[in-house]
Amino acid sequence: MLRLVLFFAAALTTAAQTPSSDSPVLQALLTEIRQLRQDLQTTAAAIQRVQIVMFRVQNESQLLSRAAQRVDEARTHCALLQEQRTGLSEEIARQEARPPQSSSDPSFADRIARLKSNLESTGVMVQQCQAREIDATAQLRDEQAKMNDLQDQLDKLDKALSGGR
Numbered sequence: 001m002l003r004l005v006l007f008f009a010a011a012l013t014t015a016a017q018t019p020s021s022d023s024p025v026l027q028a029l030l031t032e033i034r035q036l037r038q039d040l041q042t043t044a045a046a047i048q049r050v051q052i053v054m055f056r057v058q059n060e061s062q063l064l065s066r067a068a069q070r071v072d073e074a075r076t077h078c079a080l081l082q083e084q085r086t087g088l089s090e091e092i093a094r095q096e097a098r099p100p101q102s103s104s105d106p107s108f109a110d111r112i113a114r115l116k117s118n119l120e121s122t123g124v125m126v127q128q129c130q131a132r133e134i135d136a137t138a139q140l141r142d143e144q145a146k147m148n149d150l151q152d153q154l155d156k157l158d159k160a161l162s163g164g165r
Helices: 002-017 023-095 104-162
Strands: none
Touching: 023 104
């Protein structure tokens, strides 16, 4: 029995060392398999990069949407304040255009002073609102630039995955 085991061990060792006639075919298959494995690893890495960029695009899309909403809200608020300011200016002009007898009333002077004070406050609020609108617009441009960069990255990855076609 021991002799039989030694015989098979020697035969296997000899068979492993002698080149067979299928060796070039096997080598070609091994080379092909290695290349396929390399291609799969490269594709898997590219797919992971695409997924990461897609996640970033999704997050950036939300940030971009919020930035656009802030710009819209700032514009709407500024427009309302501007309308209020215009209305106060018109009211002051109407009050000051009243006949002289009502102009001598002390409550009239108080009313005009109050309207002018409100007009001044509204003017300050309009300036602050315009500054917020400018900031929101700048942030929107920044977010849009980031989104454009991510879109460029996706385009490059798409081109790489499609084989540069």
